[in-house]
Amino acid sequence: MTFILQGETPSKKNSRIMNTKTKRSFPNPRYTQWHDLAIFEMRKQIQDFQAPRPCSIVITFYHGDKRRRDSDNGVSSIMDMLKDAGVIVDDCWEYVRHTESWNEYDKGNAKCEIEINEYKDRGNV
Template sequence: MDIKRKYFFIFKGETPAKKNSRRTLRNGKTIPSRRFEAWHTDSLFSLLHQKRPAKPIDTPLCIKMVFCHGDRTRRDSDNEATSILDLLQDGLIIADDNWQIVRKICIINRYEKNNPHCEITLFDYKEKE
């Protein structure tokens, strides 16, 4: 497998789960929480100030996600990863988060008191044939 670094992004604050914190509207429809929407908007704005591809990446990738938690609250890594994948797609970093593009995901969690953030690294992914 030949992998090389491609792009690096950093997002401040805890990554909220889009799935678990939803609001129910009067018509019964559920939408993401205000906290998630605020984080998503702030993170999209942050992407504008970071090195990014000219067009969304549509080739196979390996994505490394390092979640640095500012406290010891219990969180689900898979829900945080989903939030990041949606952010990368909405921010036009990746064309889609389907398996043809996102071939491998590495999730690392660590504790950094009072310094919550998330570090994302995108690598080219090539399989040996």
């Protein structure tokens, strides 16, 4: 099944804010806002979908500009959101056996496409 989230996917790791008094870090409000909106969008799309166990996830980021971005941070943001939205039980290897990410350029049309399928065992490799 394929899901689409509109807009750029912010990095959870690179957008943390440090409280100078307590020395604790917390997510940037921009990330938190994206996370909450992404969960809302996913729940509208999933209806009664439950990710197969184990599953394979292919994430394609369509960037609206040519700024430098770190792909694995975007993947982490998406995986955390999928878990929090209840699409996957956990992002550990027992549930998600294969992840793949792609980055494309689509001027002014940033989005993320998430494809979740049943994992096909490759045999004893």
